[in-house]
Amino acid sequence: MSAFYQPSAELLRALGFVVFASPPGQLRYSRNSACGQETIVVYEDRELTLLEVVNGQMLYNFQGRVASEAEFRVLLRQVNWAAELSPVT
Numbered sequence: 001m002s003a004f005y006q007p008s009a010e011l012l013r014a015l016g017f018v019v020f021a022s023p024p025g026q027l028r029y030s031r032n033s034a035c036g037q038e039t040i041v042v043y044e045d046r047e048l049t050l051l052e053v054v055n056g057q058m059l060y061n062f063q064g065r066v067a068s069e070a071e072f073r074v075l076l077r078q079v080n081w082a083a084e085l086s087p088v089t
Contacts (some may be wrong), residue, residue: 002037003033003067004040004047004065004066004067005038005046005065005066005067005069005071006046006048006073007042007048007069007072009029009034009070012040014071014085015031015076015082015083015084015085016031016082017029017030017031017038017040018030018031019057020039022041025043025044026042026043026044026078027041027042028041029038029041030040033052033054033081035054035055036049036052036053036054036056037052037053038050038052039051039052039053046065046076047063047064048062048063048064048065048066048072049062049063049067050062050070050075050076050079050081052081057074061079062079064076067086
């Protein structure tokens, strides 16, 4: 069992992310932000990449692994992304 945490599709949907087409070996989720789009890429080896497009410019935020959901939420806050669950509609 791996010591690294991988956010579930359910959690990412609850955070407002929508799944997008992606190559084999990864899952890509995106959501709109106040000034662009936020994307999380989840790889089979439990690595994550966070990417953000702001005003048409790609910004790189993070690539690596996290140990828990709490650490994942802290990471989102560190890159100024909302880490609270979206209201159910």
